[in-house]
Amino acid sequence: MASLRVVRRMCSAVAQTAAAPVTSSRWERLRNSKAGAWCRGLVSDYKEACREIVVGSWERPVKASVYASLLGGAWACCYTKPDRSSFEATLLECSNQLGLLSPWIRNGTSDGHVQSLVKLHNEGRLHHASLGLLSLVYRSDYDPDTTLYEAQCSNLSAPWRELPQRVLDVGFVGRWWVLDSKMKDYDVNEDEFKHLPPHMQVTSPPSAQEVDRSERLHKESWLALKPREEEKETSVVDREEESVSEEGQSAALKEEQTQA
Structure with missing residues (x-):
């Protein structure tokens, strides 16, 4: 009798396990919960917003470029802000x-x-x-x-x-x-x-002609000095006088030699 009772209990347990529904996994339970539904709705909203941004920027490039430049300028101001x-x-x-x-x-x-x-x-x-x-x-x-x-x-x-x-x-x-x-x-x-x-008391910036003249004078100040025309003429006259005196001396020497 005891063995029949044990066999009957085992058969009833097997029947109950077979009739019981299959339990879902932890990921499926989390996905079907309220938090999972809220996360799915949030992701879908962001996905739709990104799609609208791309479509709107393609249809209105000027408006999109203005917004992008404003965002880029704000980021640059925040990045270069002094502390x-x-x-x-x-x-x-x-x-x-x-x-x-x-x-x-x-x-x-x-x-x-x-x-x-x-x-x-x-x-x-x-x-x-x-x-x-x-x-x-x-x-x-x-x-x-x-x-x-x-x-x-x-x-x-x-x-x-x-x-x-x-x-x-x-x-x-x-x-x-x-x-x-x-x-x-x-x-x-x-x-x-x-x-x-x-x-x-009031000073004005120099003109272009004055700047060019100053630069030209500055460059000429580094050049070697050249003799003036008067100095050249005096040097030529001195050379002629020296040549004349040398010719006179040579002629006097010739006369002395002829008299001797």
């Missing part, structure tokens, strides 16, 4: 250029701007902010490491509407434009010429 270390290096270079000049020939505007920036940098009040396409350098009232109550209290900090007044320089496409403009003609002291007449 804080670039501003510090530029400020140090400008300070060294002014330090090599005498105080009497320095431009007052350039010297004053650079000295104020160096002072703010030494006090820790010079800050840098990145805005994606460009960079800003602005000043603050206190050093962030200062333990004063006015420097640490957020309610007493400068409002954002005062930021345009605190901006000192703008970095764009690898240059600091305000510092470069202030350093223009840094070796020309305009105070030296303020007592001159107005027509002497």
Whole structure:
């Protein structure tokens, strides 16, 4: 009886396994889930968007080229945007250029701007902010490491509407434009010429004829000196006189020889 019961149980188990549905794999279950359906919809949307971009650029090449140039220009601006270390290096270079000049020939505007920036940098009040396409350098009232109550209290900090007044320089496409403009003609002291007449204070670039004449004179200055016409004539006269005197001496010697 016991053996018949065991055989009956085994047959029932086999029948149940045969009647049970085949279970799907893990990948199929993940694919048929809600997350899988969302991923399939997202991929199809991106695929359709890329197809529309290609078709639209083929149908409207001018519009596509404009958009591509704008995206490329934005990427170039972001890539060439100067950082804080670039501003510090530029400020140090400008300070060294002014330090090599005498105080009497320095431009007052350039010297004053650079000295104020160096002072703010030494006090820790010079800050840098990145805005994606460009960079800003602005000043603050206190050093962030200062333990004063006015420097640490957020309610007493400068409002954002005062930021345009605190901006000192703008970095764009690898240059600091305000510092470069202030350093223009840094070796020309305009105070030296303020007592001159107005027509002497203004200088105009030389014309093409003046430039050619200056270059020609510069080239001629390296050539060997040539004797003038007068020097040539005097040398010819001297030679003739010498030849005449030599002929007279030879004739006198001949006469003496004949008399002897």
